[in-house]
Amino acid sequence: MKEKRYKQVQDFLKLQIQKGYYDVGDYLPSENELCSTFSITRTTVRKALDELTREGFIERHHGKGSIVRERRKSLGLLNVKGFSEAVGEDVSTIFLQGPHSDFWSPEIHFKISEKELSQPCIHFSRLRCVGEVPVMIEHNWMNGTCLKEFSDIDFVNGSFFKTLSQHYHIEIVGSEQELRAENAHKDSADLLKVPLGSPILHISVKFHTSNSNFNIYSELYCNTNNYPVGNSYYL
Amino acid sequence: MKEKRYKQVQDFLKLQIQKGYYDVGDYLPSENELCSTFSITRTTVRKALDELTREGFIERHHGKGSIVRERRKSLGLLNVKGFSEAVGEDVSTIFLQGPHSDFWSPEIHFKISEKELSQPCIHFSRLRCVGEVPVMIEHNWMNGTCLKEFSDIDFVNGSFFKTLSQHYHIEIVGSEQELRAENAHKDSADLLKVPLGSPILHISVKFHTSNSNFNIYSELYCNTNNYPVGNSYYL
DNA sequence: GCTTTTGACTTGTACGTACAAGTCAAAAAG
DNA sequence: CTTTTTGACTTGTACGTACAAGTCAAAAGC
Numbered sequence: 001m002k003e004k005r006y007k008q009v010q011d012f013l014k015l016q017i018q019k020g021y022y023d024v025g026d027y028l029p030s031e032n033e034l035c036s037t038f039s040i041t042r043t044t045v046r047k048a049l050d051e052l053t054r055e056g057f058i059e060r061h062h063g064k065g066s067i068v069r070e071r072r073k074s075l076g077l078l079n080v081k082g083f084s085e086a087v088g089e090d091v092s093t094i095f096l097q098g099p100h101s102d103f104w105s106p107e108i109h110f111k112i113s114e115k116e117l118s119q120p121c122i123h124f125s126r127l128r129c130v131g132e133v134p135v136m137i138e139h140n141w142m143n144g145t146c147l148k149e150f151s152d153i154d155f156v157n158g159s160f161f162k163t164l165s166q167h168y169h170i171e172i173v174g175s176e177q178e179l180r181a182e183n184a185h186k187d188s189a190d191l192l193k194v195p196l197g198s199p200i201l202h203i204s205v206k207f208h209t210s211n212s213n214f215n216i217y218s219e220l221y222c223n224t225n226n227y228p229v230g231n232s233y234y235l
Numbered sequence: 236m237k238e239k240r241y242k243q244v245q246d247f248l249k250l251q252i253q254k255g256y257y258d259v260g261d262y263l264p265s266e267n268e269l270c271s272t273f274s275i276t277r278t279t280v281r282k283a284l285d286e287l288t289r290e291g292f293i294e295r296h297h298g299k300g301s302i303v304r305e306r307r308k309s310l311g312l313l314n315v316k317g318f319s320e321a322v323g324e325d326v327s328t329i330f331l332q333g334p335h336s337d338f339w340s341p342e343i344h345f346k347i348s349e350k351e352l353s354q355p356c357i358h359f360s361r362l363r364c365v366g367e368v369p370v371m372i373e374h375n376w377m378n379g380t381c382l383k384e385f386s387d388i389d390f391v392n393g394s395f396f397k398t399l400s401q402h403y404h405i406e407i408v409g410s411e412q413e414l415r416a417e418n419a420h421k422d423s424a425d426l427l428k429v430p431l432g433s434p435i436l437h438i439s440v441k442f443h444t445s446n447s448n449f450n451i452y453s454e455l456y457c458n459t460n461n462y463p464v465g466n467s468y469y470l
Numbered sequence: 471g472c473t474t475t476t477g478a479c480t481t482g483t484a485c486g487t488a489c490a491a492g493t494c495a496a497a498a499a500g
Numbered sequence: 501c502t503t504t505t506t507g508a509c510t511t512g513t514a515c516g517t518a519c520a521a522g523t524c525a526a527a528a529g530c
Contacts, residue, residue: 004482004483004484005483005484006483006484030509030510030511031510031511032509032510040484040485041484041485041486042486042511043483043484043485043486044483044484044485046511046512047483047484049511050285054289054470055470060511060512061492061493061510061511062491062492062493062510062511062512063491063492063493063494063509063510063511063512064492064493064494064509064510064511065510065511066511173469173470174467174468174469174470175467175468176465176466176467177465177466177467178463178464178465179414179436179459179463179464179465180436180459180460180463180464181416181417181434181435181436181457181459182416182434182459183434199416199417199418199434199435200416200434201414201415201416201436208469222416224414224415224416224417225415228413228414228415229413229414229415230411230412230413230414231411231412232409232410232411232412233409233410234408234409234443235289235290235408235409239512239513239514240513240514241513241514265479265480265481266480266481267479267480275514275515276514276515276516277481277516278513278514278515278516279513279514279515281481281482282513282514295481295482296480296481296522296523297480297481297482297521297522297523298479298480298481298482298521298522298523298524299480299481299522299523299524300480300481301481
């Protein structure tokens, strides 16, 4: 039972992208080049590229080629408006707690699998600011056995997802989210510099990844007064 | 300049589904049947089915066939948990204002195109309840010229999107959303039966459709105390 | 009656070919 | 020097073929 040919090409190119061999905006080799390097037909190459397109890794342009794209934008995840991809924006991230071993917190909203509960947990939390204004508190928990020597590695471009992709070849393949409007508790009001009881957007997320034993559980608390949370998707 | 063959098949099948010729769970004709009815090769039929899969209209099963699916579930839209598709749940919808001609409201958060502003506006608003508990106020505005005799038509299964699809063949192709946690104003507090100033989840949505002159602008106000808003997506 | 096998169906993968159509720069024409 | 044309490159569409692999019921075997 050997692996399918298109899947081989797909995984090869994906790994190249993940490792940063191609930057965002770079062109992949042309279909005919890929045909000859892999000794397969264009039909099969195109199937591989179709899959990568569907997964959001590349974008294809008639007459020009396939370019590597910023995958985050294709995921339809919720984001603080003008965050992450914001160019020239004055965005900063403060680590409240760096990555460290911890217990699986009861604060986690989604159900944690038995397998995960039996394994060590890594936790870290950050405060996201625009200018001097704190807008989001972010708590993250995940299975520690999947991330060897995690705490030592610097975040790639400050992005946890990019770090996962480039260093561990783990990709987000899905998510579940729940959103609530709540009154700010003492801790979060303090950190977000808002009065106690202010309306806060609480988002619980479970990210599913390409490793079925590795999910990311996040609890986010957002001050949406000046920076609303948003997303968009297109077919 | 004639239309592409796979696109013809794709649009034909899509129309059949939209018109309700196939129910959710029904099998489409097999690929070989489609080949002979359209006098095209399987490659082209499969391309058409690939597109319909990508758009969320069908699901394919190896060895069995392609079945029609509930498209809403593939869209990654935010939904009140246990709403819409909830089976056996005690969900009800009350029209606060039935579909009627109105002005484009300043309450609309997203920018309205010039074309739309120059044309008449249809507005309706609903209150969504679980049991006796109101959980969401929903205001909708849209271009009236695209919906002839709209107010007279009963909503298909109580769903506005299904009505659009089946009666007008208009499909949602994308959306932009912004979310904020706010204090309840007098009107919304009243309708949602919560104290004035309670935290409320305010969602502004612009739905893009297959008709570029027809967008749906919605402002939603949710009481998330008992029924959080959620979504999920998978690759 | 029960289990196993067969066979006809389905979709999935992969081959090969041909031409259409978009892109871009170098060559030809003015 | 500027404009137009050509041509080599890219991806897109569509043809045709072959076999692999999953599904399911009817036929064969016990």
